[in-house]
Amino acid sequence: MLAKPRFRFLPMPYHSILLFVTWLLLNNTLAPGHLVLGAFLALGIPLLTSGLSKPQPALHKPFKTMRYAMMVLGDIVTANIEVAIQVVGPLKNLNPAFVAVPLDIEGELPITLLASTVSLTPGTVSAEVSACHKVLYVHALTHTSEDEIIRKIKERYEAPLMEIFSC
Amino acid sequence: MSFLLELIVSIFLLIGGVFILVGSIGLMRLPDFFMRLHAPTKATTLGMGGLLIASMLLFSVREPGISVHELLITLFLFITAPVSAHMMAKTALHQKMKMIERTEGQALAARARKQQAAHLEADK
Amino acid sequence: MLAWTVILVSIMVTIALILNLWRLFAGPDLPDRILALDTMYINSIALIILLGLWLSSTLYFEAALLIAMLGFVSTAALCKYLLRGDIIE
Numbered sequence: 443m444l445a446k447p448r449f450r451f452l453p454m455p456y457h458s459i460l461l462f463v464t465w466l467l468l469n470n471t472l473a474p475g476h477l478v479l480g481a482f483l484a485l486g487i488p489l490l491t492s493g494l495s496k497p498q499p500a501l502h503k504p505f506k507t508m509r510y511a512m513m514v515l516g517d518i519v520t521a522n523i524e525v526a527i528q529v530v531g532p533l534k535n536l537n538p539a540f541v542a543v544p545l546d547i548e549g550e551l552p553i554t555l556l557a558s559t560v561s562l563t564p565g566t567v568s569a570e571v572s573a574c575h576k577v578l579y580v581h582a583l584t585h586t587s588e589d590e591i592i593r594k595i596k597e598r599y600e601a602p603l604m605e606i607f608s609c
Numbered sequence: 610m611s612f613l614l615e616l617i618v619s620i621f622l623l624i625g626g627v628f629i630l631v632g633s634i635g636l637m638r639l640p641d642f643f644m645r646l647h648a649p650t651k652a653t654t655l656g657m658g659g660l661l662i663a664s665m666l667l668f669s670v671r672e673p674g675i676s677v678h679e680l681l682i683t684l685f686l687f688i689t690a691p692v693s694a695h696m697m698a699k700t701a702l703h704q705k706m707k708m709i710e711r712t713e714g715q716a717l718a719a720r721a722r723k724q725q726a727a728h729l730e731a732d733k
Numbered sequence: 734m735l736a737w738t739v740i741l742v743s744i745m746v747t748i749a750l751i752l753n754l755w756r757l758f759a760g761p762d763l764p765d766r767i768l769a770l771d772t773m774y775i776n777s778i779a780l781i782i783l784l785g786l787w788l789s790s791t792l793y794f795e796a797a798l799l800i801a802m803l804g805f806v807s808t809a810a811l812c813k814y815l816l817r818g819d820i821i822e
Contacts, residue, residue: 467677467678468681469678470791471674518654519655521651522628522651525648525651526627526652529635529648537711537713538641538643538644538712539712539713539714540708540712540713540718541714542721557691557695558688558691558692561695562650562687567695569698569718570702570721570724572721572724573728581643581646581647585713588714612734615734618738619735623741625742626742627745629776630745630748633772633776636756636768636769637752645768649771649772653776657775657779660742660782667735671789678794679794681798682797685798685801689805693809696812697767699816700816703816704762704764706762729817
């Protein structure tokens with residue numbers, strides 16, 4: 443999620459913001475002392491650890507990312523209600539399937555995000571990514587047709603992610 | 610303490626509790642491992658979200674200042690739940706866990722397992 | 734009213750924990766047991782949060798966070814062990 447290091451003393455700007463916010467949340471405060479300490483940690487830790495990080499594709503469209511996160515959050519809620527009803531209802535109606543979804547998206551971070559989204563949303567869990575990073579194996583709790591699962595994942599989740607990372 | 614606040618907090622608590630219970634019921638009664646994986650990873654995560662929102666609301670109103678540090682647990686769970694689900698599914702594939710017979714695409718699972726085995730072997 | 738709700742939800746979570754325990758003992762294979770343990774740690778976080786609500790104390794937050802982190806790491810370690818036969822290579 444981070445771009446190439448642009449400033450020497452701020453090698454990972456997104457991580458610095460994340461660390462700062464996490465520190466304030468952890469202490470549940472906005473006291474000046476904690477602001478200073480948080481800023482110190484947010485600047486110091488990336489300086490020490492930036493050598494460990496691999497280059498990742500840059501995030502091009504922050505607003506699209508926010509919208510994607512909101513959409514996924516909405517889907518999580520509906521997914522849970524669906525799954526809850528299916529789990530408590532009669533088991534004979536469940537029609538599990540194991541599906542291979544061909545991936546067009548590239549890079550470790552985008553594939554990880556896609557797999558996590560698939561795991562959190564309606565009736566599907568990602569089970570395995572093939573070694574060549576071309577196929578995502580998905581287990582569905584219930585389904586009508588395999589093509590529909592593939593189409594839904596590709597249209598609803600993969601397309602916006604590809605747009606966000608522009609690959 | 611206003612009645613309205615208690616009502617809202619109670620509703621969130623009940624939603625959370627119901628989802629956690631449903632997750633565990635699914636864990637108990639679904640027939641094979643891959644199906645069982647669906648219930649706890651999804652339902653329990655949302656259940657925890659409900660409980661933590663309730664806690665956040667209550668402490669924000671009761672204590673001076675707002676209380677948002679429960680968000681940290683929610684975020685952490687939302688990030689880790691799919692990762693651990695993926696790892697468990699991978700392990701189950703590797704262990705040749707049986708799927709119930711009406712599962713479609715079991716040949717695909719066999720193919721995935723073979724690829725995974727080759728990959729693990731190459732890594733060693 | 735809130736006190737009653739907290740008690741009710743605690744009972745629900747406890748029943749959930751007992752169901753998980755049953756799966757932990759009965760689960761036919763090792764991945765089933767890992768899944769049961771994974772669900773159990775999340776449910777125990779829920780119980781701790783409820784205890785915090787019951788006692789009106791935010792002190793339990795750190796315990797919940799620690800359990801969340803250690804639980805995830807232990808699930809990952811168990812899965813790695815079954816996948817590779819080694820935790821650290």
